[in-house]
Amino acid sequence: MTNRSVGIKDVAAAAGVSVTTVSHVLNDVAYARVGAGTRERVHEAAQRLGYGPNRLAQALRTQRSGMIGFISEEIATTPHAGRIILGAEETARARGYNIMIINSTSTSSQDSRESDVADLLDRQVDGILYATMYHRKLEVPKNLAALPAVLVDSEDISQTVSSVIPDELGGARSAVRTLIDAGHTRIGMLNNTDDVPATHSRLKAFKDTLADAGLPFHQELVQSEHSEVPGGYQAALRLLKPQSRPTAVFCYNDRMAMGAYRAAAELGLKIPEDVSFVGFDNQQLIAENLYPALTTVALPHYEMGAWATENLIDAIEGKADLQLFAAHPTVLPCPLVLRDSVAAPKHEDPSSRATRDSPTHANT
Amino acid sequence: MTNRSVGIKDVAAAAGVSVTTVSHVLNDVAYARVGAGTRERVHEAAQRLGYGPNRLAQALRTQRSGMIGFISEEIATTPHAGRIILGAEETARARGYNIMIINSTSTSSQDSRESDVADLLDRQVDGILYATMYHRKLEVPKNLAALPAVLVDSEDISQTVSSVIPDELGGARSAVRTLIDAGHTRIGMLNNTDDVPATHSRLKAFKDTLADAGLPFHQELVQSEHSEVPGGYQAALRLLKPQSRPTAVFCYNDRMAMGAYRAAAELGLKIPEDVSFVGFDNQQLIAENLYPALTTVALPHYEMGAWATENLIDAIEGKADLQLFAAHPTVLPCPLVLRDSVAAPKHEDPSSRATRDSPTHANT
């Protein structure tokens, strides 16, 4: 493999040609006319010496570094960031690029954000990926405009930088729909209290989907709390009071669902027999491991990372114009992940609206 | 901030001096004697034009890129990797370095591992960090020897590359000790079935700690299964059978503990009143959110990333010799994280050994 200490001129000497010829042969440049025998000798010498081009020198000369800067808020706090990075890294490498990582924090000042970008600029990255830990709108560092950039899981307030986000609405709709399809007519929601896009869009999708199915919306069936496990527990305790209990619950996220599971257990409710649940986020650790396993909506983190990188590179290579995307974020689907937390409601005529048979529970 | 298009010669022109002088002033070269006035003018011009040195050109000339390669297996599958990256990134940046990430997989061939390293070599990184997703021994790519390198969370079989690993033994000992200190004398263990170092060292620590406290070891109180939630559930079901039930359980990891919680619930056992649990890994999502919250042992991922980077850079800068560390991995402590899953056993004199009150459970 690559041997750090051998340069192009060593290969040239070994093959008995000039460095120009080595460069031409190894880069397979179209206009270069080099005889087959010479080509052969060059390749053989390069191979034998373990030559690998110095990408730094290459970059300096060609004004293209083949590096992509990746700025991420709180790389560590959420497993989601890992999937974005993975998507980005894999597609970047497939196209001959490498990723340089910079960690930022959601609380850092605008100045510090700009110096993150400046760091990357000094490194001569060809483009920048800017990822946030959850979907929101933000003010991008001014100097980000200096080169191709794509926002991942967030939107630029000024709409000058293109971005890719999850289809919150679609995901939430399919979550609610799976409940309706199972035969539920009295459905509750556990919502978040933060003022982030997801809070509003998931609620909107909830209402819309009920309306589309001709189901009434009851304000008291929406309970909001902080979107963590304790919040889910508290909200569920209120929502699952005997007098007005829904037969199914759409949770803002899997963590709230986890809290709701405990509330249900304390109230003596069996899942999914007495109450069905569907979550959001598909956090493996939770969704897969709750009992029963949680049906939920997956956020396309890997896909967003991949899409962003693919399009960033297209822009870098002049194959696409990111400006065209800037006005409207690209929206990627959030697939429903079916597990075991949804069943038909207990005491209701399943034939009334069900469009498909519930997979569980033939009849009581 | 940095403006991509201005080079050192633009600054030179603006300040009315040569590029050499600009370089000398900006790099604060010791031997360079430049008048105060000139210095001032150079700084002002650089500032005004938004000059930032081209790190590529700098690297080419100085033979030092200021980049560290980070190869990680399965960046995405575990939140732990994120913490290692974070530790590495933050300390690297504090010292003027940047991190270039490469994703690998634990199943990839030796050839592909070598080409991961070759990629980094071509990029002229100054050193390499090689991280695995869990603590194990591995055969490092041959070409890794070409430059300073540190293994994170794994050991080099041939003992030529230095590494940093968690103190499994110490962590496990303090986990078991916290149970003993709470007054437990009949303690069980839920172990992993994989043949990885942690399986053996955690069991060894379990036995040793019992012995140190003069407690007998009962083989039937160790139940092993696959180290995931279902495995924990199965193993716990066997372990918590009424006839031979322990009053406390040390779990191989938090996921197994999560399964054990369910088993306990099904068996009608209250935690921690009827049975205490302590886990390992401190996976936030689980340990914090189980009910009651799980007392567990934290793996020092951030610290390992930081230590590795600090020492790697010392080696790069000639301030340390990694060879000295190569023979024995550096071991970092695994602190115990106290939460609410441990209490004194029910029918036993709590004054016997308890050193502190259980913080548990004020309200019902």
Place this chain on the structure above:
DNA sequence: GGACGTGGGAGAGCAATGACCAACAGATCA
């Protein structure tokens, strides 16, 4: 014997660094 085709090399960058040199002042010296 000029045009053309083929095979390959020379040399100028790319943006910085750093060893060494130059110019100029005032000081020193014979």
Place this chain on the structure above:
DNA sequence: TGATCTGTTGGTCATTGCTCTCCCACGTCC
């Protein structure tokens, strides 16, 4: 008092590893 010395200030130029635009040498053909 002119020549040399010396300290200060700053510039010259080669160099890093590679790419790429010419350009040259040599045949061949008509």
